[in-house]
Amino acid sequence: MNELIRKQKDIRLLQSISAVLEWDQETYMPGKAIDWRSEQLAWLAGQIHQKETVPEIAALLKKLDDYSPADDREEALVRLARREYRIASVFPEEYVVEKTRHLSQSQNAWAKARQADDFNSFRPFLEKNFDYARRDAEYLGYEDHPYNALLDLYEPGMKAAELKSLFDPLGEYLAGLVRRIGEKEQVRSDFLNRSCPVDKQEALGKEILQTIGYDFERGRLDATAHPFTTELGPRDIRVTTRYDEFEFTSNLFSVIHEGGHGLYEMGVDEDLAETFLGQGTSLGIHESQSRLWENLLGRSRAFCDGCLPLFRDTFPDVFGDVDEETLYRGINRVKPSFIRVEADEVTYSLHVILRFNLELALLEGGLEVKDLPEAWKEESKKLLGIVPEKVSQGVLQDVHWSFGLIGYFPTYALGNLYGAQFLRTMKRDIPDLDGLLRQRECAAPLDWLRKNIHSHGSVYPAGELCRRVTGEDLNYRYFIDYLEEKYSRIYGV
Amino acid sequence: MNELIRKQKDIRLLQSISAVLEWDQETYMPGKAIDWRSEQLAWLAGQIHQKETVPEIAALLKKLDDYSPADDREEALVRLARREYRIASVFPEEYVVEKTRHLSQSQNAWAKARQADDFNSFRPFLEKNFDYARRDAEYLGYEDHPYNALLDLYEPGMKAAELKSLFDPLGEYLAGLVRRIGEKEQVRSDFLNRSCPVDKQEALGKEILQTIGYDFERGRLDATAHPFTTELGPRDIRVTTRYDEFEFTSNLFSVIHEGGHGLYEMGVDEDLAETFLGQGTSLGIHESQSRLWENLLGRSRAFCDGCLPLFRDTFPDVFGDVDEETLYRGINRVKPSFIRVEADEVTYSLHVILRFNLELALLEGGLEVKDLPEAWKEESKKLLGIVPEKVSQGVLQDVHWSFGLIGYFPTYALGNLYGAQFLRTMKRDIPDLDGLLRQRECAAPLDWLRKNIHSHGSVYPAGELCRRVTGEDLNYRYFIDYLEEKYSRIYGV
Incomplete structure (x- = not known):
């Protein structure tokens, strides 16, 4: 259990580094810095993905199959660990890195397009974003509707x-x-x-x-x-x-x-x-x-x-x-x-x-x-x-x-x-x-x-x-x- | 040569992520965020150290032993690669991570001590910093004076x-x-x-x-x-x-x-x-x-x-x-x-x-x-x-x-x-x-x-x-x- 907690902290640490870079991108980053920032975020996304999907987590979770949680917290800790491992594992790392690099650029393109009131400059990005969404849904798997796969990322269990x-x-x-x-x-x-x-x-x-x-x-x-x-x-x-x-x-x-x-x-x-x-x-x-x-x-x-x-x-x-x-x-x-x-x-x-x-x-x-x-x-x-x-x-x-x-x-x-x-x-x-x-x-x-x-x-x-x-x-x-x-x-x- | 350039870019990318976190720490970070920030920077320092010291770099440099650089730039690229590899390799990763975590805390302690005009609250940090400096010099090696080892980090070749x-x-x-x-x-x-x-x-x-x-x-x-x-x-x-x-x-x-x-x-x-x-x-x-x-x-x-x-x-x-x-x-x-x-x-x-x-x-x-x-x-x-x-x-x-x-x-x-x-x-x-x-x-x-x-x-x-x-x-x-x-x-x- 302690090992699982340590692994979660590692992942949270990396996610929080990305959050600093994203916050900076939205608040204070100079305009021409965007390409390098996308590279930074893409690298971090790859690292996070690696940490989320290391085989040790699968092994830890397997060991916990028969474990009776002491309280609601332990139960939730293992439940969320399983969920996040399952979600992360379906995506190839290359895909995660490419998508992250693209989305950072896409965000930048959107900000300019919105300012210029120009849909066409953003359209190719948006098309790619919906392609990614469809591919996400395929990777994740779903019943009834691909939308359920995406919705579950934000509102677990909702259909x-x-x-x-x-x-x-x-x-x-x-x-x-x-x-x-x-x-x-x-x-x-x-x-x-x-x-x-x-x-x-x-x-x-x-x-x-x-x-x-x-x-x-x-x-x-x-x-x-x-x-x-x-x-x-x-x-x-x-x-x-x-x-x-x-x-x-x-x-x-x-x-x-x-x-x-x-x-x-x-x-x-x-x-x-x-x-x-x-x-x-x-x-x-x-x-x-x-x-x-x-x-x-x-x-x-x-x-x-x-x-x-x-x-x-x-x-x-x-x-x-x-x-x-x-x-x-x-x-x-x-x-x-x-x-x-x-x-x-x-x-x-x-x-x-x-x-x-x-x-x-x-x-x-x-x-x-x-x-x-x-x-x-x-x-x-x-x-x-x-x-x-x-x-x-x-x-x-x-x-x-x-x-x-x-x-x-x-x-x-x-x-x-x-x-x-x-x-x-x-x-x-x-x-x-x-x-x-x-x-x-x-x-x-x-x-x-x-x-x-x-x-x-x-x-x-x-x-x-x-x-x-x-x-x-x-x-x-x-x-x-x-x-x-x-x-x-x-x-x- | 291209592989060496790619490796340098990777290292520069990671260093620049640290730079974002350090810039934020100095400009806008809320006071109580310091402990987590130190963890983030320590983790990054370990990653940078790993990238700087992967055996592939030693192998790449060895292959370049007999290579005649095409121009001043190529010569410098290899020279700096050798220098940075040599410097990074003398430090154990554990030491780099510990030092980085400590220094982020030390910087915070200094800012408070300076504000309060209070040397004693900062003294234990400063003692440790000079200990680290002496240990750095020992790891790096030097002729004549330990100071030469440190000076060389900032002004290469100066004594x-x-x-x-x-x-x-x-x-x-x-x-x-x-x-x-x-x-x-x-x-x-x-x-x-x-x-x-x-x-x-x-x-x-x-x-x-x-x-x-x-x-x-x-x-x-x-x-x-x-x-x-x-x-x-x-x-x-x-x-x-x-x-x-x-x-x-x-x-x-x-x-x-x-x-x-x-x-x-x-x-x-x-x-x-x-x-x-x-x-x-x-x-x-x-x-x-x-x-x-x-x-x-x-x-x-x-x-x-x-x-x-x-x-x-x-x-x-x-x-x-x-x-x-x-x-x-x-x-x-x-x-x-x-x-x-x-x-x-x-x-x-x-x-x-x-x-x-x-x-x-x-x-x-x-x-x-x-x-x-x-x-x-x-x-x-x-x-x-x-x-x-x-x-x-x-x-x-x-x-x-x-x-x-x-x-x-x-x-x-x-x-x-x-x-x-x-x-x-x-x-x-x-x-x-x-x-x-x-x-x-x-x-x-x-x-x-x-x-x-x-x-x-x-x-x-x-x-x-x-x-x-x-x-x-x-x-x-x-x-x-x-x-x-x-x-x-x-x-x-």
């Missing part, structure tokens, strides 16, 4: 069919709610587009991160084109945000969102930190943490009450004529828009369902990459009722596909569902949650999350964790109940 | 005895010049301590870097406790600086100095970039480049004339009552002070000689680390005529010993000597150098340096390069002539 059975009724409900809201009187949000100088936004972002409990001795905040959270070591969990002088909420909710991811990683029990258990258990659960902070707590009326004085101190000209209810309504305005990461709580999951539908079609072969911009417009029209003219506001908006992350988007919508279900239990356990948020006091909800979710790392799979915390399986009704209550109050629907 | 024969008369001359200047009327420099907001200093630093030809598409500028230059890849050469609102020259000459190092690395012929030849040939030559830009050009009257309008634009309140001659005299003020990196051109080499004397005594065993703060004071009194009260202004001021860089300091003084000798030839080849600098036109001197020095990378050893560029061996008289001419004009000595 495309199960997602469809969640997303079809959810999409229908959400599209209906958007229409109902559209017929009502709209809320005021002009003040959110007033000038907020970036340096003050940065200071405010740091203050908010500290408010929710993010530890700057074990992390930091930087600016990137696409906000993200990354673990460079067990005590080095960094978040990024983006700034727009005339879009106050862009930075605000990015820091709370990424802060939520960061708190999850920071809250994992130190004893687990150096093993495979030392990370969030699935991307869906991870996203439940970010979206719980961003939306369920961060966009609550109570937290608005708590934050408005801070906003007024920082930007007196912007929030001077704004009261708590106006702020609350403004930041919860529902309006179909092009950019997923800036979408409101109602339309957000529709953006995810759009990508899920396109990914399925691309993998099945019914859709080709060259036709993607048009297909995007059609899906957008159908789900959101609007059509982006620019590819930078459509198919090029997200970084994921450029990194080869296919099968990843659905976890965002799962996060909304898990989050709403967790919130319901949290509210039962912390009856005065609103009173605390009104004081910008976040210790109690953070402690609750640490105890019930964060500290366990990957010990419990997502479904089991959900049952342990809430007493039942994932149920999308809690998310719908939450939206109904919130938006009937705001819009009178 | 302690040769340094003494340079430094003894140089030290005597410099101490005499300091005394002569001290007796004359002092120059005005009050304006250099006026308030210059850091954000404007940063913009000015970037402008100056661009002026001298630094390419921001292949590099960047950040702030660190101790300015440095590092290569994270052939097209990723980063520099750092430090800011003090009331010390205008601290940032200004840091950026020019580090920019000089950066230009050297950026100017290496692309064909050499991925081999051992793709770096500066010795630290003495490297320092000649940084100090040539910082002092010989950067502190010249002509460049003052060129820069004053820029300074006035950036800080009208600071430079409104300052004319060119006042600026020139102010930035060339000679006054013994505690901090090496802020020393003027006359006292600077005395700081280096101080460290060289102490390093020799520590290696010989005549001095113990516990007595170092006192010994520092004595040497400082003897050479500079002043005694620092705080260890942060004395023995703790430099980062080098915390990184185990012992035998490194002399290369700084060598850089002054090489630089003055190069300048004399450059002036012969560019008769209107002053006229160009007066326009802030730096293309001609940069082209001259690229052609004569930078492009060759490590093809020629320092001594040979000096002969090729200037037609003669290193001669410290050029530095003395330079100082005499400059300071007789400023101080009338």
